[in-house]
Amino acid sequence: MWVYEKKLQYPVKVCNKNVQMAKFLITQYGGPDGELSAALRYLNQRYTMPTGKAKALLTDIGTEELAHLEIIATMVYQLLKDATLDELKEAGLGGHYAQHDRALFYTDSNGVPWTAAYIQGMGDPITDLHEDMAAEQKARTTYEHLINLSDDPGVKDSLRFLREREVVHFQRFGEALVDIYDYVDRKKFY
């Protein structure tokens, strides 16, 4: 089971309302390389990992991604909170308002809703860990694009933290992959 902790993993300090930035950021909420995709991908793949170490790693990184989802949600919520209808329309969020008002929704920056087609579970731990490493790199690149798009020091600070976690997760998945290769080899020649 999971237990909610009433706190953010990393503080969010949004300096100014910025509807345009909310539209960009939402892709890390419900886009292909976003935190929802990451969390659901890892928490689903863990069932078919062959070692305790890999099961633990996917459980823990998947759980951390849920915390990152909340950080992104907090930023989007605060950036959108007091937006006027004109500001929403001007930023290209008129369609979002029609369907969701100022509610959050799992879409990418262009309003395309989240789909399970963004993720895989192949049942082959080597294949799955390669996907996970690629996913971390895609998320890192997305965060770099978002940092480039932002001029809010508070938003940039939280995004830098999230970017750094992608780098660490990539490293941990890489170590797990090497360990799984060893495990598979041991089984073959035992």
Add this chain to the structure above:
Amino acid sequence: MHELMTRESLMKAIQELQFAAVDLGLFLDNYPRHQKALADYNMYTQQLIQLRRAYEVKFGPLTHFGYAPSQYPWQWVCGPWPWEI
């Protein structure tokens, strides 16, 4: 010393300690026999338990589902929620 801390500074200290615990935990998933990492994990976890308790006494529960008691009335419904701070 915990009594002097504001909500914000206490929360920041918790976030820092928990970050260390999370990051060491991921490392230990791959290297469960790494004694130095394990000792660090246990040290930060001890400090985190104390700070969490100090925070919850002053500002209400961080978790429920049986992990932390509540004063009357049920404190879980009280804000601010993390996205409102």
